[in-house]
Amino acid sequence: MVFQATTSAPVNIACIKYWGKRDTTLILPTNSSLSVTLDQDHLRSTTSSRADPSFTSDRLWLNAKEEIIKDGGRMSTCIKEMKRLRKQLVEDTDPNAPKLSTYHVHIASYNNFPTAAGLASSASGFAALVSSLAALYSLPCPPTTLSLIARQGSGSACRSLQGGFVAWEQGSQPTGLDSHAVQIAPESHWPTLHALICVVNDAKKGTSSTSGMQRTVETSPLLQHRIKNVVPQRMVDISKAILDKDFDAFARITMADSNQFHAVALDTTPPIFYMNDVSRAIIAVVEEYNRVWVEKTGKVKAAYTFDAGPNAVIYTEGENVKEIIEIIVRFFPQQETFKDPFGLFANDGGLKEGGKLIDGFNEAVAKTWELGSVKGLIHTKIGDGPRVLGEEETLLNAEGLPKTLA
């Protein structure tokens, strides 16, 4: 009998940003955060795990390359915690259950997006790891319980265990047992919410978010104000905007919080910069797009947000994506033909440059950038939580080693 399971898990992009830990071991944040789960049809981590009495140690491969599982490290903690849950919730209550918690595991994980894309893969990666072990171990746990474990792998991973709109509540207990993710609304509540990822070229690797956020906690006078006086109200306001499907309110809070996150990074000693001149130009273009629509309708139609890197994620209603892509491509000509999963440009033979601007758009807000400044555009939408895949999707071969992928 082979005990194994394969799951995939989504990427999430925060609207209210997580930046700062109050406990670096348990990964307890200094503020609550909230994200949108993106569709696994486009971006996902897939993980297979197998438990077998013949294995001599826990081993893990990421994109077919073995990663050392350091004792006391984050991967080790997640695996240990999942084994503990297996024993406690399954084996201790059902004497017939196989003692999988006593076996070593082999785990193979694969991201379908290049690391070079600069998308944080740790969130989807740890969510896939935890959901895969949860399936392997047949744990009767809701995602909120599993989020406590994913959180200890990578904080934002806890938000990738559910679809739709997910809040990570900071909690107050020193144990972290109330620092978990809860779903504010499922993806079906607002299925027309789309995302356009602008992958920005960056010469230099920025400060890692793990070390960067702690430097901010230690040195930024503004962070404390953000934590205590700004984020709590924004969590309330954006939850309401989501429940009301009020895109205008959702977008304004999302943009303000992205900017404030980068502001506290800049208020750090030494200062931390994640956005570059291309990121700034994308902001200028989206702000101008919104200015035109506010003038016409009183409401914004797009929201940019930037994580700990120069890439922009633009949230908008699906119906606006085509005109936004045209505008982006007008300022940031593309090397490669746009991959068009929603068939927006079916008759255009592939858009690369020179897209149309909308009426009233002030072209002078940005220059036309050199080819490759925005390396690629990824069009996706809101999506569901982790999926359990069929046996045929396994990433492990008969020997329990990673398959060679085509």
Place this chain on the structure above:
Amino acid sequence: MVFQATTSAPVNIACIKYWGKRDTTLILPTNSSLSVTLDQDHLRSTTSSRADPSFTSDRLWLNAKEEIIKDGGRMSTCIKEMKRLRKQLVEDTDPNAPKLSTYHVHIASYNNFPTAAGLASSASGFAALVSSLAALYSLPCPPTTLSLIARQGSGSACRSLQGGFVAWEQGSQPTGLDSHAVQIAPESHWPTLHALICVVNDAKKGTSSTSGMQRTVETSPLLQHRIKNVVPQRMVDISKAILDKDFDAFARITMADSNQFHAVALDTTPPIFYMNDVSRAIIAVVEEYNRVWVEKTGKVKAAYTFDAGPNAVIYTEGENVKEIIEIIVRFFPQQETFKDPFGLFANDGGLKEGGKLIDGFNEAVAKTWELGSVKGLIHTKIGDGPRVLGEEETLLNAEGLPKTLA
């Protein structure tokens, strides 16, 4: 009899930044600020003013181009206030004094640095205007009194009426009569303090500081915290650092406050950016320079600060300027030979590129930028307040019109 006077006034660069007005007409700031006055031998505004019964209106020329003096505008306010002081303090007390307050004035002003250098000329310009009229009118006023008037022309101009280290105290009276500049220490207290201005190329003109700061006041949640909880202590700490000639403390506060000013600009809706990728690279280079020295001596040796634009001003002790220029030129090769007012590179035939790094400096903190990314370097030092110049320096010809300058 010709009634005229010519004065020059210096540029000042703030260490604790002014950003935000509580009264936009009187120009009363939301927080106190503090600056270093730079040497007029290198950067200055020169202004001649003449009062004559034959003049039919108040007129002003800036760099020989006439500027319209709008009624109720800032120039008009300054001229009116100076006439009021003339009447009140001179004519009303001395019946023999000529009634200059009843004459119209002609004013010619000239900046010896190009507007394209991106250095704020309004501070030195309004300081020169006010000091020139003060000389014309023989006003028995200390600089602190005159600062009340310069402040109404351009807030930061009030700090250019004295040399050395100058604080603009925000004050609390609605009239603004206690919102004036005071000298913390004269230039002779710390004559070895030098400044290196890196003039950064910028494609786009940023948001004007006048409109930008009010948008920050209206929309940034972080600004209120900065005003109430951060700046007051920094004013105390940097004043002490100046009085102690403690460069390390002076530099750390200066850098943190520059970064915090840009952080609240970024926390504005829509966000305001003044620094670009070149500015960021200068920060990275100075931070690395300081890291090396902190490792060796526990103390930093340079402080960057950025106003509402991409140019860096680097404060340091005079003895370090040569090695800092070599490092800057290593990453930012220069089109023009460095103008070397202090004769640092007398034997080098003019430095343009490839300067030496100091031992232990990590070259990877920045790339070598294309020629012209930093358009020029200006080496100057701390300097004195406005100077009254001789008759032969006048910018006005016999007819009271601006002379044609060579």
